[in-house]
Amino acid sequence: MKNRLKVLRAERDWTQADLAEAVDVSRQTINAIEKDKFDPSLPLAFKFARLFELPIEAIFFVDEAN
Amino acid sequence: MSRKQELKKLTTQLAIWTALWIISTAVATFGSLLVWPEHYAVKVALLLINITVGAVMINVNRRYVLALDELQQKVFLQAMGITLGVAVIGGITYSLADITDVISGDAEISVLIMVLGITYLISMFVGMRSYR
Numbered sequence: 001m002k003n004r005l006k007v008l009r010a011e012r013d014w015t016q017a018d019l020a021e022a023v024d025v026s027r028q029t030i031n032a033i034e035k036d037k038f039d040p041s042l043p044l045a046f047k048f049a050r051l052f053e054l055p056i057e058a059i060f061f062v063d064e065a066n
Numbered sequence: 067m068s069r070k071q072e073l074k075k076l077t078t079q080l081a082i083w084t085a086l087w088i089i090s091t092a093v094a095t096f097g098s099l100l101v102w103p104e105h106y107a108v109k110v111a112l113l114l115i116n117i118t119v120g121a122v123m124i125n126v127n128r129r130y131v132l133a134l135d136e137l138q139q140k141v142f143l144q145a146m147g148i149t150l151g152v153a154v155i156g157g158i159t160y161s162l163a164d165i166t167d168v169i170s171g172d173a174e175i176s177v178l179i180m181v182l183g184i185t186y187l188i189s190m191f192v193g194m195r196s197y198r
Contacts, residue, residue: 021068024068024069024135025135025136025137026070026137026138028138028194028197028198029136029138031197031198032137032198037197038137040136041136044136
């Protein structure tokens, strides 16, 4: 699964640590999600959606190429 | 309380209870062998203290794992899976090596515990690195 977390975070000028604190996970977890190495759970995806005020599918999407 | 604060508190608690368990294990072992070898009631009491402290340590560890975030829990689960596998397979092989006299001395539980500790640490390290 791909995501736009890095772009959304950069638009707000937030660090990974800021985002991690906002959704109550570790900075390593944010880094792994941004690098597509780890897919978040549905509750965590909802937290991102609420934080960025976007629908989940605007943040996370399936990589059609794979 | 945020997860970070909760983890910090639980890490401290875990360190304290682990230290207490190690001390109670040492007292139960060496005290019973060297200081009060004839006092059956004292030896039983120390074993009961040891297992009680151990039970608290296990519960604090359980709470610590529950306080981890989902990626940390995944890495922890993988490390525990590998450690459990090593405990069963390695332990039985080690025991067989003793029974069949492949090794000269007796199989010692302390050797197995050391191997498990090292396996767990390496598994956690490799797991965390793989998600960097």
